[in-house]
Amino acid sequence: MSLGNDVVDLADPEARLDGLHPRFAERVFTPAEREALEASGDRHVLHWALWAAKESAYKALRRVEPRTIFAPRAFEVDLPGPPRGEASAAGRVRHGGHSLALQVSLRGGALHAMAWDLSGPLATTIRCAVGAAGSEPGADAQGLAARGIADALGLDPGEVRIVGRPPAAARGERPLDLVISLSHHGRYVAFAWAGLALSPESPSRPATAEVRTRPDPARARRAAKPRRLNTVAPR
Numbered sequence: 001m002s003l004g005n006d007v008v009d010l011a012d013p014e015a016r017l018d019g020l021h022p023r024f025a026e027r028v029f030t031p032a033e034r035e036a037l038e039a040s041g042d043r044h045v046l047h048w049a050l051w052a053a054k055e056s057a058y059k060a061l062r063r064v065e066p067r068t069i070f071a072p073r074a075f076e077v078d079l080p081g082p083p084r085g086e087a088s089a090a091g092r093v094r095h096g097g098h099s100l101a102l103q104v105s106l107r108g109g110a111l112h113a114m115a116w117d118l119s120g121p122l123a124t125t126i127r128c129a130v131g132a133a134g135s136e137p138g139a140d141a142q143g144l145a146a147r148g149i150a151d152a153l154g155l156d157p158g159e160v161r162i163v164g165r166p167p168a169a170a171r172g173e174r175p176l177d178l179v180i181s182l183s184h185h186g187r188y189v190a191f192a193w194a195g196l197a198l199s200p201e202s203p204s205r206p207a208t209a210e211v212r213t214r215p216d217p218a219r220a221r222r223a224a225k226p227r228r229l230n231t232v233a234p235r
């Protein structure tokens with residue numbers, strides 16, 4: 001199991017398409033992606049949706065293949081219907097032999113992408129959230145993640161620490177059995193995380209967005225066992 005996320009502030013000067021290198025699209029997007037851009041009714045949104053999808057997939061794959069490099073054209077994005085209004089769009093990102101699920105959403109000026117791979121024993125629940133950046137976006141993203149995880153697991157936010165690069169979550173000194181990803185750009189911070197399904201009696205409230213993955217009987221049995229919050233070292 002792995003996941004990655006990326007947020008783009010569409011109103012940030014860095015997101016202006018007329019400020020990019022003239023050959024940016026050629027260098028970064030595959031021929032199929034460039035065709036989709038040419039045909040698109042909203043090139044600005046699709047451009048950054050494709051970019052954020054590639055970054056998300058890169059962050060996810062780095063966890064399973066640490067030698068992965070960010071060569072954007074090697075991440076092939078299939079996003080049949082880019083996000084419109086407040087709706088999310090679903091797609092896939094392929095890289096080498098990997099194929100990752102993709103969700104892209106648009107909330108105000110924040111374009112958020114999350115890519116994940118369900119193989120492996122870990123996750124049955126995936127959540128993500130976008131928040132406002134303050135004066136220290138890196139720390140703000142960590143704070144958003146710590147609060148979201150504490151809220152979902154019924155912990156005190158002060159107990160949850162986000163550490164390392166790529167980031168991992170810990171309760172005090174002990175690693176939590178979760179995969180997390182952070183991002184920040186312009187006015188926004190974002191995080192995504194995946195872990196065992198929360199037990200029904202846990203005092204959880206939904207984060208900004210939630211994706212429930214395919215039910216798997218073996219995982220459901222594991223999830224039904226008492227929750228162990230701090231048992232497995234992050235991979």
Ligand SMILES: CC(C)(COP(=O)(O)OP(=O)(O)OC[C@H]1O[C@@H](n2cnc3c(N)ncnc32)[C@H](O)[C@@H]1OP(=O)(O)O)[C@@H](O)C(=O)NCCC(=O)NCCS
Pocket residue numbers: 005006007055058059060062063068069070071137138139165166167181182183184185
């Ligand atoms: C990881 C990377 C993709 C971040 O992307 P970004 O758009 O600049 O920044 P984002 O805000 O979206 O993400 C940054 C966060 O990602 C997380 N992160 C850092 N390294 C990470 C990694 N290897 N895997 C997953 N997440 C990582 C951190 O939480 C980081 O937050 P911080 O900067 O506050 O510590 C980028 O820094 C990177 O490593 N690029 C690829 C470099 C590369 O492959 N070069 C080879 C060229 S041949």
